[in-house]
Amino acid sequence: MAGHGADEHPHGADRLCEAGDRVYSRAVRRGRVPRRDAEPVPCLMELALLHPDPDDMEWLVPTSPQEVMTRLLRGMYDEVSASQRRVGSAVAAFEWYAGLGRQAPAVPSATEGPAIRVLDGLARIQAAMDEATRACTTEVLTVQPGGIRREAELSEGLHRATELRGRGVRMRDLYTHVARHGQGLLTYLELMGGAVEARTLDEVIERLILFDRTVAFIPANAERTMALELRHPALVEYLGTVFERLWRLAIPLTAPLPDTGIEGISHREQSIAELLAEGHQDAVIAERLGISVRTCRAHIARLSETLGAASRTQLGVRIAQAGLDGAHRPAAPVTPPRSRIPDCAMR
Known part of the structure; x- marks a missing residue:
């Protein structure tokens, strides 16, 4: 007082x-x-x-x-x-x-629950994913960035994939090309018996899991210990459109990667060359392609040797001269043949 x-x-x-x-x-x-x-x-x-x-x-x-x-x-x-x-x-x-x-007439809600919900902690994320899995009836779309999938990550999503397959849910996954080299995907392919279709790209967007075009999950921090559960129709539709456009550009997992047309240059080295031409640093290139920085630098060294470049500056010139800067790179097929792998998406 x-x-x-x-x-x-x-x-x-x-x-x-x-x-x-x-x-x-x-x-x-x-x-x-x-x-x-x-x-x-x-x-x-x-x-x-x-x-x-x-x-x-x-x-x-x-x-x-x-x-x-x-x-x-x-x-x-x-x-x-x-x-x-x-x-x-x-x-x-x-x-x-x-x-x-x-007194007012009831107006039906456009979404079930809040349009955007923050999930803090792995336990809450897993619980929300399990709930969405139980409610899913038609399809699951996923984008999995990074490199080779660890078996622990793949095993974590197996129970969801099995449950969805049992209800006839269609599953499609997008990975980076690096994921092709993981034995874990081949093992899941055998376990799931062709329940999931998968394609790969040089690089993909951040992790995305979308159920029935009604609810989507994306990371909310770099550590992926927080996630956003999205139910707003406009947001979910937008993410679905992004997925479909990436899907049309992607290559089926069992199909070979296109040849670069340049002797001694692999598809991965061509991807690295394009990102180098854009001015990206080694760490950024490694993250976008799902490889380690050490592996990235080894490819750059091999690329320099193949093109006869003695420095980074000279390498940039050689990349442009060889047509590896992406300016004339052929487009990926719009409707490649389908292939199937197990669902390793929800981990």
């Missing part, structure tokens, strides 16, 4: 600072204190706990504790009464609004 000037202080009369407590206690015990003793604690004057002695202005006398308590309680009572009146007004107003809602 504050007296005049209390807004300038971090406390009121009911919670004095340590220095103020000492001076006020001394004043109560002795009946008065010298004005100079109160100079370090102006809060006592501002809160009217001390006031000048009419007989000697160099001394200050305390306001009696009983008077201070009465003032505090009166102020608190006034504050509580005002709060009760505000509560009553708010309840009355929103009861009126609630009545309007009961």
Whole structure:
């Protein structure tokens, strides 16, 4: 509870600072204190706990504790009464609004649940994914960036893939070309018996899992310990369109990668050459193609040797001269033949 000037202080009369407590206690015990003793604690004057002695202005006398308590309680009572009146007004107003809602016809929701929900922690992410899997009836679309899929990651999604296959759900997965070299995918292919169709690209977008074109999951941080559950129709439709356009550009897993047309240059080295021509650093190239930085640099060294480049600057010139900068790269087939692999998507 504050007296005049209390807004300038971090406390009121009911919670004095340590220095103020000492001076006020001394004043109560002795009946008065010298004005100079109160100079370090102006809060006592501002809160009217001390006031000048009419007989000697160099001394200050305390306001009696009983008077201070009465003032505090009166102020608190006034504050509580005002709060009760505000509560009553708010309840009355929103009861009126609630009545309007009961009178209006029900409008069907465009989505089930919130349009965007943040899932914090792997346990919440897994629970939401399991729920979406149980509700899925037609298709699952996934994008899996990175390189070779670890068997632990693949095993994690096996139970979902098996459950979906049992209900006749169609599954399509997009990977980077590097994923072709993982034995885990071939093992899943045998286990799933052709339930999932997969294609690969040089690079793909960040991880995406989309169920029935109604709910999608994307990472919410770099560590992938948080995710966004998206149910807004416009967002989900947009992500579905992105997937379909990447899908048309991708190459079936069992189909060979197109030849570069340049002796001694592999498809991966051509992809690296294109990204080098765009000015990207080794770490960025490695991340986008799903390989390690060490592997990326080994390919760059081999590329330099093949093209006869003695420096990075010269390598850039040789890449352009050889037509490896992507300027004249042939487009991928629009409708390549279908192939199937197991669902390794939801991990």
